Amino acid sequence: HRISGGALFLMLPFLIYLLQLSLGTPSEFETLREIASCAPVKLILLALLWGFIHHFCMGIRILLIDIHKGVDLENARASTVAVFCFSIPFALILGVKLW
Numbered sequence: 001h002r003i004s005g006g007a008l009f010l011m012l013p014f015l016i017y018l019l020q021l022s023l024g025t026p027s028e029f030e031t032l033r034e035i036a037s038c039a040p041v042k043l044i045l046l047a048l049l050w051g052f053i054h055h056f057c058m059g060i061r062i063l064l065i066d067i068h069k070g071v072d073l074e075n076a077r078a079s080t081v082a083v084f085c086f087s088i089p090f091a092l093i094l095g096v097k098l099w
Contacts, residue, residue: 004051004052004054004055004058005055007047007048007051008048008051008052008055011044011048014044015048018032018035018036021035042098042099045098046091046095046098046099049091049094049095049098050087050088050091050095053086053087053090053091053094054083054084054087054091057083057086057087058083061079061080061082061083064079065079
């Protein structure tokens with residue numbers, strides 16, 4: 001949760017730059033399309049997408065633990081597996097749409 005949050009925070013300038021390009025003139029939007037069509041950029045965006053989904057799911061898990069739901073070891077381990085079992089396929093589905 002901390003790693004995904006930190007990575008998302010560090011990539012904010014890049015994401016804000018892409019947002020600025022998408023909201024600018026048509027020539028800036030074409031620049032965005034050129035940048036986003038590169039395979040390495042798509043992989044970075046896919047990693048950020050998974051990081052966001054993982055961070056969101058893990059945040060919900062931590063909120064449930066804060067209200068004492070799933071605190072025992074067996075349920076805590078099951079919820080950790082559930083976070084990965086949800087975040088990875090969901091990110092792959094959205095990644096196919098991104099690619």
